[in-house]
């Protein structure tokens with residue numbers, strides 16, 4: 600059953616310091632099933648973050664719609680009730696939990712704050728349950744962000760998002776700042792969350808190898824456009840678009856052929872502007 604339906608999302612940023620307007624996203628459409636996982640990949644500047652921010656309502660789209668469980672999110676407007684409704688449907692985890700977590704709050708204070716706003720009738724042991732869910736013990740209850748490692752902070756950020764009981768979780772470069780071994784642990788945690796809670800994931804990253812680990816479908820973006828979209832296995836095995844082939848060739852991993860990168864960049868240059 601389709602849980603998240605994204606239809607024709609578009610965003611153009613106006614002129615800045617004399618520069619021409621930027622088409623950050625144009626006509627982006629995809630769907631995610633309940634409990635499914637979709638990746639949005641592309642190089643820096645391809646428009647991934649703009650799409651992620653439009654999903655959660657941080658950026659207003661110029662065109663298109665985001666529908667979760669049959670309810671169109673942007674139609675509800677920008678008032679407090681609409682924001683709460685959106686927050687309960689879809690949550691986002693950012694790249695840098697150090698800036699996204701309130702430095703003054705302990706882990707307990709941070710989670711209590713979210714529960715008070717979104718689930719005031721949650722049971723007393725909910726905070727303990729959330730910490731268990733993200734693999735952090737009760738001993739972290741009194742820790743503040745600066746006392747935690749990057750991986751632990753990201754676990755708190757995930758717990759904070761889960762506290763709302765969202766249907767969809769958007770992760771924008773959520774493991775990019777972490778060491779590879781910590782990345783692997785957070786990816787394993789996300790898989791577990793998806794399987795046990797049935798939450799749908801939208802995983803935004805420049806790293807195709809990481810996205811391939813946790814998703815069952817991938818949208819490839821280049822200069823604001825969706826140049827290719829397919830099931831993860833098919834896309835990784837038989838990428839059709841030269842840009843996807845280039846991204847794959849630049850990702851160290853099995854079958855990595857650095858000499859193909861230049862060749863593919865050249866091939867892709869031929870199709871630029873005509874994704």
Ligand SMILES: Nc1ncnc2c1ncn2[C@@H]1O[C@H](COP(=O)(O)OP(=O)(O)OP(=O)(O)O)[C@@H](O)[C@H]1O
Pocket residue numbers: 612613615621622623641642643644645646647648649650805
């Ligand atoms: N607030 C803004 N005002 C003007 N232009 C913007 C704004 N935000 C993003 N852009 C531009 O829109 C384009 C897409 O940016 P976006 O951040 O969505 O890409 P991205 O793929 O997420 O890149 P990165 O991984 O570097 O964040 C870029 O050209 C960027 O400069």
